[in-house]
Amino acid sequence: MKDIQASKIQEVIKDLCIQSNLHLPQDVEDALCCAYDAETFPRAKEVLGISKENLQIAKDKCMPICQDTGATCVYAEIGQDVHIVGDFEKAIQDGVVAGYTEGFLRKSIAADPIRRGNTGDNTPAFITTKIVPGDSLKLTVVPKGCGSENMSRLVMLTPGDGVDGVVQFVMDTVIKAGSNPCPPIVVGVGIGGTFDKVAWLAKKALMRPLNEKNPDPYYAELEEKLLKKINKTGIGPAGLGGKTTCLGVAIETMPTHVAGLPVAVNVSCHVTRRASIVL
Amino acid sequence: MSKEIKVPATAEELKDLKAGDMVLLSGIVYTARDQAHKRIVECIEKGEKVPFNLENSAIYYVGPTPEKEGQVIGSAGPTTSGRMDMFSPLLMEKGNTIMIGKGKRNAAVKKAIQNTGAVYLSAIGGAGAYLADCVLSSTVIAWEDLGCEAVRELTVKNMPLIVAIDSQGNDIYEIGPKEYLKG
Numbered sequence: 001m002k003d004i005q006a007s008k009i010q011e012v013i014k015d016l017c018i019q020s021n022l023h024l025p026q027d028v029e030d031a032l033c034c035a036y037d038a039e040t041f042p043r044a045k046e047v048l049g050i051s052k053e054n055l056q057i058a059k060d061k062c063m064p065i066c067q068d069t070g071a072t073c074v075y076a077e078i079g080q081d082v083h084i085v086g087d088f089e090k091a092i093q094d095g096v097v098a099g100y101t102e103g104f105l106r107k108s109i110a111a112d113p114i115r116r117g118n119t120g121d122n123t124p125a126f127i128t129t130k131i132v133p134g135d136s137l138k139l140t141v142v143p144k145g146c147g148s149e150n151m152s153r154l155v156m157l158t159p160g161d162g163v164d165g166v167v168q169f170v171m172d173t174v175i176k177a178g179s180n181p182c183p184p185i186v187v188g189v190g191i192g193g194t195f196d197k198v199a200w201l202a203k204k205a206l207m208r209p210l211n212e213k214n215p216d217p218y219y220a221e222l223e224e225k226l227l228k229k230i231n232k233t234g235i236g237p238a239g240l241g242g243k244t245t246c247l248g249v250a251i252e253t254m255p256t257h258v259a260g261l262p263v264a265v266n267v268s269c270h271v272t273r274r275a276s277i278v279l
Numbered sequence: 280m281s282k283e284i285k286v287p288a289t290a291e292e293l294k295d296l297k298a299g300d301m302v303l304l305s306g307i308v309y310t311a312r313d314q315a316h317k318r319i320v321e322c323i324e325k326g327e328k329v330p331f332n333l334e335n336s337a338i339y340y341v342g343p344t345p346e347k348e349g350q351v352i353g354s355a356g357p358t359t360s361g362r363m364d365m366f367s368p369l370l371m372e373k374g375n376t377i378m379i380g381k382g383k384r385n386a387a388v389k390k391a392i393q394n395t396g397a398v399y400l401s402a403i404g405g406a407g408a409y410l411a412d413c414v415l416s417s418t419v420i421a422w423e424d425l426g427c428e429a430v431r432e433l434t435v436k437n438m439p440l441i442v443a444i445d446s447q448g449n450d451i452y453e454i455g456p457k458e459y460l461k462g
Contacts, residue, residue: 041458041459043299043441043455044459046301047403050403050406050409050439051403051405051406053406053409054403054405054406054407054408054409055408057408057409057411057412058354058407058408061350061408062347063344063350063353063354063407063408063411064344064353064354064407064408065354065405065407065408066354066356066404066405066406066407067341067342067343067344067353067354067355067356067358067407067427068342068356068358068407069344069354104344104345104346104347104353105344105345106342106343106344106345106353106354106427107426107427108342108427116314118426120426147358147359147381147382147404150359178382178383178452179381179382179383179401179452180359180361180381180382180383182381182404182405233456234456234457234459234460235456236455236456236459238381238401238403238404238441239381239382239383239452239455239456240299240401240441240443240451240452240455240456241451241454241455241456241457241458241459241460242455242456242459243459269404269405270405271405
C-alpha cells in the first residue's frame with residue numbers, strides 16, 4: 001500500500017492545468033508542423049503559419065495558446081494499492097481553482113446550464129476515475145474548448161447500419177461542423193458499449209497520442225480511411241479551404257448489445273491539449 | 280498582399296473588400312459575445328443607451344483570458360460567431376459595419392450584411408496568443424459582472440483577418456473549400 005497525500009494531488013493538478021494550456025503535446029505540435037509543410041493551398045498555408053507562430057508566442061510569453069482554456073476534464077487511474085490521505089475530489093477541485101487563478105486562465109464554467117452565471121473559478125472539474133492494478137496514480141488534465149465540443153454528436157445506430165453507417169455518421173458530423181471547431185480538427189470516435197459508455201469512448205479516443213494507432217488492425221485501417229476521407233472534404237484550416245481538415249482520427253470500441261450500435265463523435269480543435277503525470 | 284483597414288469604418292469604405300481578401304485591421308474595436316449581445320439588444324429594445332457607439336463600429340467576438348501584470352490583454356482569439364446570429368441583424372441595422380469572429384453565419388445575417396453594406400471578418404480560431412500581440416490597449420467599458428464576457432474597448436494594430444462575407448454576401452466558407460477542390 002502506498003500513501004499519496006491529497007495536498008500533493010492538489011499541487012500537481014494545478015501544474016497540469018497551467019502546463020496543458022501553455023504547451024501543446026509534442027505529437028499535436030508535430031502534426032500541425034507536418035500539415036504546414038504538406039499544405040499546398042496558399043490561404044490554408046497562411047492560416048497554418050499563423051497557428052504555428054501562435055504556439056511559439058504562447059511559449060515565449062507564457063500565455064495560453066487559446067483563450068478558451070476549457071472545461072477542465074480530469075482523468076484518474078488509481079492503483080488499487082494506493083491509499084489517498086485526505087479528500088481526493090476536493091484536492092482536484094482545489095487544484096483547478098489554484099491553476100486557473102495563478103495561471104491567469106479563463107474561467108469558463110456557467111454555474112447553471114439554463115440560468116447561467118459563472119462559478120468564478122472554473123470548477124467543477126469533470127472527473128472520471130478508474131481503478132487499475134498497481135500502486136501508482138496517473139492523473140491527466142484535458143482542458144476542452146466548447147467551439148469543438150458543441151460540434152460533437154451521438155447516435156444509436158442499428159446493427160444493420162454496420163461500418164458504412166458509422167462512416168456516414170462521422171462524415172456528416174465533420175461536414176456539419178465545418179469551420180466551427182477550429183480545423184484542422186482531431187476526431188475521437190466511440191463505437192459500442194451503451195448510451196453513456198460510448199460518449200466516454202469518444203472522449204478517451206481524444207487522449208490517445210496522434211502517432212498511435214488502434215492496436216486492432218481492423219480499426220487502425222478504419223481510422224486511416226476516415227482521416228483520408230475527412231481530408232478530401234476541402235474544408236481546410238479554419239474552414240477556409242485546403243488540404244488539411246483533420247490531424248488525426250482515433251477510434252475506441254467496446255462490445256455492445258446484440259440489438260445496438262452506439263456511435264459517438266467527439267470533435268476537438270487543432271489546440272488539442274492534455275497533460276499527464278504518474279505519482 | 281494584405282489590405283489595410285482603419286476602424287471605425289463606413290460601409291462605403293468597406294464596399295471594395297472581397298470574400299477571401301487578407302486584411303490588416305487597425306483602430307478601435309469593441310468586444311462582445313453571447314451575454315453582452317443579449318444585453319445590447321435589450322438596451323436597444325428598451326430605448327436605453329448602448330455602452331458604445333454602434334455607428335460604423337467593429338465588434339470582436341472574444342472572451343480573453345485574464346491579463347497578467349504588465350500585459351495589455353490575455354490570450355484573445357475569436358469565439359464561434361454563429362451564436363451571435365440571432366442578435367447581429369439588429370446591430371447592423373443600428374450602424375455596426377464590421378463583425379469579427381470565426382465560423383459560418385446564417386441566412387439572416389447574410390441578408391442584413393447585403394442590406395447594410397457591413398462585412399464579416401474571420402480571425403484565426405485558436406490563435407489567441409498571436410492575436411493578443413495585436414492589441415495595444417484594452418479597457419473594460421461595461422458590464423464588468425460578465426467577467427471574460429464584459430465589453431472592452433480595444434485599440435488594435437495590424438490584426439490579421441480574412442474577409443469571410445463581403446458586402447455583396449459572398450461567403451468564403453462556401454467558396455474557399457470549392458476553390459481548393461477545383462485545384
